[in-house]
Amino acid sequence: MxxxxxxxxxxxxxxxxxxxxxxxxxxxxxxxxxxxxxxxxxxxxxxxxxxxxxxxxxxxxxxxxxxxxxxxxxxxxxxxxxxxxxxxxxxxxxxxxxxxxxxxxxxxxxxxxxxxxxxxxxxxxxxxxxxxxxxxxxxxxxxxxxxxxxxxxxxxxxxxxxxxxxxxxxxxxxxxxxxxxxxxxxxxxxxxxxxxxxxxxxxxxxxxxxxxxxxxxxGRAAAEATVRWVDERGEHVERTAYPTKLVTELSAGGRELAGLTVTRPSLEDIYLDLIGDKA
Ligand SMILES: Nc1ncnc2c1ncn2[C@@H]1O[C@H](COP(=O)(O)OP(=O)(O)OP(=O)(O)O)[C@@H](O)[C@H]1O
Missing domain, CATH: 3.40.50.300 (P-loop containing nucleotide triphosphate hydrolases)
Known part of the structure; x- marks a missing residue:
């Protein structure tokens, strides 16, 4: 075309x-x-x-x-x-x-x-x-x-x-x-x-x-994810390439994870990284 x-x-x-x-x-x-x-x-x-x-x-x-x-x-x-x-x-x-x-x-x-x-x-x-x-x-x-x-x-x-x-x-x-x-x-x-x-x-x-x-x-889609959750010991933040596996392990036995979020870099994070010293 x-x-x-x-x-x-x-x-x-x-x-x-x-x-x-x-x-x-x-x-x-x-x-x-x-x-x-x-x-x-x-x-x-x-x-x-x-x-x-x-x-x-x-x-x-x-x-x-x-x-x-x-x-x-x-x-x-x-x-x-x-x-x-x-x-x-x-x-x-x-x-x-x-x-x-x-x-x-x-x-x-x-x-x-x-x-x-x-x-x-x-x-x-x-x-x-x-x-x-x-x-x-x-x-x-x-x-x-x-x-x-x-x-x-x-x-x-x-x-x-x-x-x-x-x-x-x-x-x-x-x-x-x-x-x-x-x-x-x-x-x-x-x-x-x-x-x-x-x-x-x-x-x-x-x-x-x-x-x-x-x-x-x-490389945004392949970037590591940040997993956050809260338990009796306080807030946890872990970076991983395998967030599904981590969440499965953490929630074994049906345990509910308070404040659970899984995030990857936003387009803005990637953009700022890319223009970095070139701006
Ligand atoms: N007529 C001109 N004569 C000289 N320099 C110019 C002229 N027009 C633009 N420039 C310069 O060329 C560069 C690119 O300008 P341009 O307007 O293409 O940027 P831009 O990416 O559209 O920026 P913005 O996001 O601010 O709109 C700038 O450094 C600008 O100062």
């Missing part, structure tokens, strides 16, 4: 700063892929090159079969883009804005449905200017998906969302993914990456330092 995104040896040199230092990446059609990394790691630069918004210094890049540096309007209409910086708030209402943008695409979604999907039906008649930061961000998301994109770029899409809005947004992304939309997401929220992404890549200093499913990143 031809990848939706294929990147080989990507480099971006800004004056005095190498922001992307030889990056390889493949994203399959229909995949939800998350780019993680500390501030300044090179995520936005990479995404902007893939979107055709920024020229690369070196390397090969193919997005939906074309070189973003050369592709034209028809290619662009197959992309949906939610940039990190919000759209300028206009005098137009939410509904007017979404309908206006729908006209740019050959096969747009229904504007009212999109407004509902992003949870702005009650605000449809309100001016974008009058919305809160999180609500404006939802307008950005609406504009990103109005053109029925094959590939959707989301650069820190839920910054400023309240917890409920984030959950709604996650459900929206899962719906889009189920419909076959390929999604490239950058985020600083590891729970977001874990909830949404089929695969994640961690970038530090312009390089990918690890790439896997959220469950397996950095």
């Amino acid at each position: 031809t990848p939706a995104v294929s990147v080989r040896g990507l480099r971006k040199q800004y004056p005095g700063h190498l922001a992307v230092a030889g990056l390889d990446l493949d994203i399959a059609p229909g995949e939800v892929f998350a780019l993680l990394g500390p501030n300044g790691a090179g995520k936005t630069t990479t995404v902007e090159i893939l979107e055709g918004h920024r020229r690369r210094t070196d390397g090969e890049v193919t997005v939906l079969g074309e070189d973003p540096g050369k592709a034209g309007r028809a290619w662009r209409a197959r992309l949906g883009i939610v940039l990190q910086t919000a759209t300028d708030a206009a005098e137009l209402s939410v509904a007017e804005t979404v309908r206006h943008f729908a006209k740019y695409y050959p096969d747009p979604r229904d504007p009212d449905e999109v407004i509902e999907k992003v949870g702005l039906t009650e605000k449809a008649k309100a001016r974008v200017k009058s919305l809160s930061g999180g609500q404006r961000r939802r307008v950005d998301v609406a504009l990103g998906i109005i053109g029925r994109p094959e590939l959707l770029f989301l650069d820190e899409p839920t910054t400023g969302f309240d917890p409920e809005a984030r959950r709604q947004f996650w459900a929206l992304i899962s719906d889009l993914a189920a419909e076959g939309t390929t999604i490239l997401l950058t985020t600083h929220y590891l729970d977001e990456a874990e909830a949404l992404a089929d695969r994640v890549a961690v970038i530090a200093r312009g390089e990918i330092v690890a790439q896997d499913t959220p469950q397996n990143l950095g």
Whole structure:
């Protein structure tokens, strides 16, 4: 299967700063892929090159079969883009804005449905200017998906969302993914990456330092588990590669273990470990 995104040896040199230092990446059609990394790691630069918004210094890049540096309007209409910086708030209402943008695409979604999907039906008649930061961000998301994109770029899409809005947004992304939309997401929220992404890549200093499913990143699934429990002698903490065996032994004869927990490193633990001295 031809990848939706294929990147080989990507480099971006800004004056005095190498922001992307030889990056390889493949994203399959229909995949939800998350780019993680500390501030300044090179995520936005990479995404902007893939979107055709920024020229690369070196390397090969193919997005939906074309070189973003050369592709034209028809290619662009197959992309949906939610940039990190919000759209300028206009005098137009939410509904007017979404309908206006729908006209740019050959096969747009229904504007009212999109407004509902992003949870702005009650605000449809309100001016974008009058919305809160999180609500404006939802307008950005609406504009990103109005053109029925094959590939959707989301650069820190839920910054400023309240917890409920984030959950709604996650459900929206899962719906889009189920419909076959390929999604490239950058985020600083590891729970977001874990909830949404089929695969994640961690970038530090312009390089990918690890790439896997959220469950397996950095050997997470195989990492030792920490077993905690309490008995008459107090609290116990034991690290083991075989937590099932340990718990079976401890609970022999039907003994109940107070405060029993079995945990493995969280995605955040693994992430912090990976970026370690590279941040
Ligand atoms: N136009 C520019 N000219 C010079 N340096 C730049 C330019 N744009 C970005 N940089 C530098 O390139 C590096 C990568 O920036 P980039 O915005 O890609 O990082 P990021 O991973 O998206 O960070 P964040 O998580 O903060 O959004 C940073 O050190 C940044 O200062």
